[in-house]
Every structure is written in structure tokens, then in C-alpha cells.
Amino acid sequence: MVHKATTAAWMRGNPLFEPLCEEAANKLLDHCTVQTFTSGQRLIEQNGKNESLFLITLGKVKIVINGTEVDTQQAGESIGEISTSNISPPVADVISITDVEVIVFPIETVHDLCNSNPDFAKRLRDTGMKKVYDR
Secondary structure: OOOHHHHHHHHHOOHHHOOOOHHHHHHHHHHOEEEEEOOOOEEEOOOOOOOEEEEEEEOEEEEEEOOEEEEEEEOOOEEOHHHHOOOOOOOOEEEEOOOEEEEEEEHHHHHHHHHHOHHHHHHHHHHHHHHHHHO
16 A cells, blocks of 8 residues: 555655646556565566556666666666656666665556646656666
8 A cells, every 4th residue: 555645755856746736646646556576676678568657765776778787776766757758668677676665656647647747748758868868
């Protein structure tokens, strides 16, 4: 079960969610879940199908493109922006380095919010593109 106040605090700490009004943020809160991964588990598969936007609340993951580690992400950071914004299928494997806990936002809810919140859609795309070009 997701604790809404804690999840809302994590969202407020990440710039990706800044464009969302309270009503839109509450919609995300109503549809998210918490999932855990053990060290070495894959959260996202390169060129696979990703159905979620993730917000890391515990632990650290590595970003691996074609077998080469190119970055890491940790608590407070989001992953999955590239595929959830329909830029492309996942461009990297995301693999837990430590045990990881994430808040999972289903792609359908993310797409609904993008359709009704152009500023959020732009922020999601821009965040995904920045990750692609800054690596």
C-alpha cells in the first residue's frame, strides 16, 4: 500500500512533477504502487516494453547501454521518462545496484496526465531527452 503523504513528498522533491497541479498530482497518487527490487534485478530492459514511470525512493540503479554502464540514478530521481513519453522504446537497461524501492506510476495514468497537462508532457519529454543527450 502506498502512503500518500510520503509519496507526495517524494514527488515534490523531484522537478519532473513540478508542473502538476494538486488535482493532477492526486490522480498520480491514486494510481501508483510501491515495488521493490533486489540487487541485480532489471527494472527496465533496453529495447523492451516499459509500462511505468518510476521514482526511486531507496537505493541505486545503473543505466547500461549496449553493455556499457553510462550513469547511475538514486533515491529522489526518476527513470522511465524516455519510454513513457513515447520518445522511443527504452534506450537502456536499468539494473538495481543495491536493493531498490520505487514508486511506480502506470503508463496509462502518465499518458492521461500528459494529454490534460501540456506542461507536464513537455517536462517529461525534456527530462527524457536530457538524459539521452547528457550521457
